[in-house]
Amino acid sequence: MREVAILGTGITRFREIWDKSFKRLGIEAGLEAIQDSGIQGKNIDALFIGNMASGLFIRQEHIASLVAEEVGLTLNNTPAIRVEGGDAAGGLALAQGFSAVAAGIYDVVVVGGAEKMSDLPGASIVETIASSIDQEWECFFGATQPSLWAMMARRHMHDYGTKREQIAKIAVKNHNNGSLNPKAQFPFKVTLENVLSAPPVCEPLTTLEAAPISDGAAAVVLCSLEKAREYTSEPVVIKGVGLATDSLALHDRMSLTTCKVTSVAAERALNMAGVNIKDIDVAEVHDSFTISELMAMEDLGFVEKGKGGEAVDDGITKLGGDIPINTSGGLKARGNPLGATGIAQAVEIYHQLKGKADSRQVADARFGLTHNMGGSGGTAVIHVMEAV
Amino acid sequence: MREVAILGTGITRFREIWDKSFKRLGIEAGLEAIQDSGIQGKNIDALFIGNMASGLFIRQEHIASLVAEEVGLTLNNTPAIRVEGGDAAGGLALAQGFSAVAAGIYDVVVVGGAEKMSDLPGASIVETIASSIDQEWECFFGATQPSLWAMMARRHMHDYGTKREQIAKIAVKNHNNGSLNPKAQFPFKVTLENVLSAPPVCEPLTTLEAAPISDGAAAVVLCSLEKAREYTSEPVVIKGVGLATDSLALHDRMSLTTCKVTSVAAERALNMAGVNIKDIDVAEVHDSFTISELMAMEDLGFVEKGKGGEAVDDGITKLGGDIPINTSGGLKARGNPLGATGIAQAVEIYHQLKGKADSRQVADARFGLTHNMGGSGGTAVIHVMEAV
Numbered sequence: 001m002r003e004v005a006i007l008g009t010g011i012t013r014f015r016e017i018w019d020k021s022f023k024r025l026g027i028e029a030g031l032e033a034i035q036d037s038g039i040q041g042k043n044i045d046a047l048f049i050g051n052m053a054s055g056l057f058i059r060q061e062h063i064a065s066l067v068a069e070e071v072g073l074t075l076n077n078t079p080a081i082r083v084e085g086g087d088a089a090g091g092l093a094l095a096q097g098f099s100a101v102a103a104g105i106y107d108v109v110v111v112g113g114a115e116k117m118s119d120l121p122g123a124s125i126v127e128t129i130a131s132s133i134d135q136e137w138e139c140f141f142g143a144t145q146p147s148l149w150a151m152m153a154r155r156h157m158h159d160y161g162t163k164r165e166q167i168a169k170i171a172v173k174n175h176n177n178g179s180l181n182p183k184a185q186f187p188f189k190v191t192l193e194n195v196l197s198a199p200p201v202c203e204p205l206t207t208l209e210a211a212p213i214s215d216g217a218a219a220v221v222l223c224s225l226e227k228a229r230e231y232t233s234e235p236v237v238i239k240g241v242g243l244a245t246d247s248l249a250l251h252d253r254m255s256l257t258t259c260k261v262t263s264v265a266a267e268r269a270l271n272m273a274g275v276n277i278k279d280i281d282v283a284e285v286h287d288s289f290t291i292s293e294l295m296a297m298e299d300l301g302f303v304e305k306g307k308g309g310e311a312v313d314d315g316i317t318k319l320g321g322d323i324p325i326n327t328s329g330g331l332k333a334r335g336n337p338l339g340a341t342g343i344a345q346a347v348e349i350y351h352q353l354k355g356k357a358d359s360r361q362v363a364d365a366r367f368g369l370t371h372n373m374g375g376s377g378g379t380a381v382i383h384v385m386e387a388v
Numbered sequence: 389m390r391e392v393a394i395l396g397t398g399i400t401r402f403r404e405i406w407d408k409s410f411k412r413l414g415i416e417a418g419l420e421a422i423q424d425s426g427i428q429g430k431n432i433d434a435l436f437i438g439n440m441a442s443g444l445f446i447r448q449e450h451i452a453s454l455v456a457e458e459v460g461l462t463l464n465n466t467p468a469i470r471v472e473g474g475d476a477a478g479g480l481a482l483a484q485g486f487s488a489v490a491a492g493i494y495d496v497v498v499v500g501g502a503e504k505m506s507d508l509p510g511a512s513i514v515e516t517i518a519s520s521i522d523q524e525w526e527c528f529f530g531a532t533q534p535s536l537w538a539m540m541a542r543r544h545m546h547d548y549g550t551k552r553e554q555i556a557k558i559a560v561k562n563h564n565n566g567s568l569n570p571k572a573q574f575p576f577k578v579t580l581e582n583v584l585s586a587p588p589v590c591e592p593l594t595t596l597e598a599a600p601i602s603d604g605a606a607a608v609v610l611c612s613l614e615k616a617r618e619y620t621s622e623p624v625v626i627k628g629v630g631l632a633t634d635s636l637a638l639h640d641r642m643s644l645t646t647c648k649v650t651s652v653a654a655e656r657a658l659n660m661a662g663v664n665i666k667d668i669d670v671a672e673v674h675d676s677f678t679i680s681e682l683m684a685m686e687d688l689g690f691v692e693k694g695k696g697g698e699a700v701d702d703g704i705t706k707l708g709g710d711i712p713i714n715t716s717g718g719l720k721a722r723g724n725p726l727g728a729t730g731i732a733q734a735v736e737i738y739h740q741l742k743g744k745a746d747s748r749q750v751a752d753a754r755f756g757l758t759h760n761m762g763g764s765g766g767t768a769v770i771h772v773m774e775a776v
Contacts, residue, residue, distance in 0.1 A: 079631035103491025
């Protein structure tokens, strides 16, 4: 297999975008990535699109060809493939693009992620988000994503003495990071008091602890490392990829306080990269809720199981801490257009490893990690990247 | 890249299935394929699922993990990835599974296709099928898939003098083939008179010229040729894969009588296989409508453009003809559960190349081809297979 590099990236600002269509968002991010990479459009061999639920959100399937047309790729009848796995769709698409380049099937591919969530009424949006958890055994009985994560939070507090404030502080950190990111949906700071006193989305979690409803798109251009060296002297390489699945339904898993997909996918990606978790300098993790980030810190191995709360108090995941997490603002503050999220994470790590993250730059970042998850933990995708 | 073989197949009967869920269909086809291959479940490295619209049909996304759980693959947290591209989803999933094995990323993968269409009311089914054509520029103005294909039929008749009866005879042939296939949705024969006098679905096409609404699933097990030789002395190898896209909207294309995706994807697949179209002994093509098969005969290069009607009269695509097409009954008679169709085509070609197609066996079949298409021609996927 060949080594695979990220050659360029593009991302729209994430927010509720009423004046642009799904297609328009895809074009914006895609063309920005192509321009950033310096590659010619005619040299693109394939397009992979991560998208969770365009059918339910905008009644349009077959969206990879649609986006391919809009960016001019159908002129060469360039292959276009949509990949889905709940809100891990973006990460899965990146993994598929990686495989195709690593195998030598394609030389240059664009991997995009996009979601247009805000065109539906609110209740339908919640129902559609819940299509990534088990319809038959969870949704039918009234469960939604927030209610499942709230249960996980309660159990974590019960089993490990994790404090309410420790969980909430994650939102404070991520909003602080988001305030430094011009592409963030919510580029403002919040206080611990703001978070704790916000209306509950599902107790104990408040609305300021849940990722928002977002429209947006992000894209990366991938090529072989060899080709990348023609364009840049400092390529960012994808060193490891790890995928894992578990049951969609939370009640079918062994634990409420661990997402096994995260630990297994991390092990696979780190092994492939030949890197230890302690080597990671910066990470974007799937904080669909504050508790999701806390559990991911533990499941990834940054801290021991049960020690996430303490680690938050110690500030190790803040900018300037031992292992800055979600410097982009994370799903919480940058926003979470489901299928776009996994690609947005890669865009942030790329900028960090290139030293282009401006006021949120992590000093001397060499290894970065992205952690993208579907549903309440039915899928996880981990990528380990290195500035070489 | 390694050579990739099909080691085993499974398929449910296609029909409107009221007593089995999406999951149950996936399990049936998947377990049959695993059993047929002789492989142990624990040796499966990944699952790829082709599905077009589970969100709209059953309000469940993230279905690859769901199916993975049901067949026991989440015990090892085996990666599971859904692939979509309209009704070409199955073919695209097969192409992704092929890439992963060819690259050496995985050794053994299961590729399944599944769709549960009948749980919605009729009008919603038609609307959902139309989510593979352009919502904004086609559906919004009243177009559906049948109306687009009817236009293509009219234009073909106008440009090339193709006769109404020639187009209709394709349904007669496919139902004849389907009557020999115990897994077919409509295993009965029809006469030319039946086809022509059936109620119009969209003039000139009648209901007996349109693929039905179907529930069903199909699966194949892929592995490296080297590994396949441990299990069988007569492996079936995927020699060529070709993907192509075009605009979703018909009016954005240069011609109403050619699906360029088909000719381009075929060229790519045949080049990769090092095979001429004249070498193909048996083919499954995407006859979502009778006219689709007629155009595919021409676009694939089995006959010259405009000569499809004559070729039907000559019977070259019948069992016993020069190039038997849709021996399974095709989408028309075997059925068309959208995401399952591309895999069902591979199942039929596998049986033909293994000499296991019973009363519909094509004598001495060595090379086979599958042609799976999305929408009115937004995507095409071609696989060329060989019995080695």
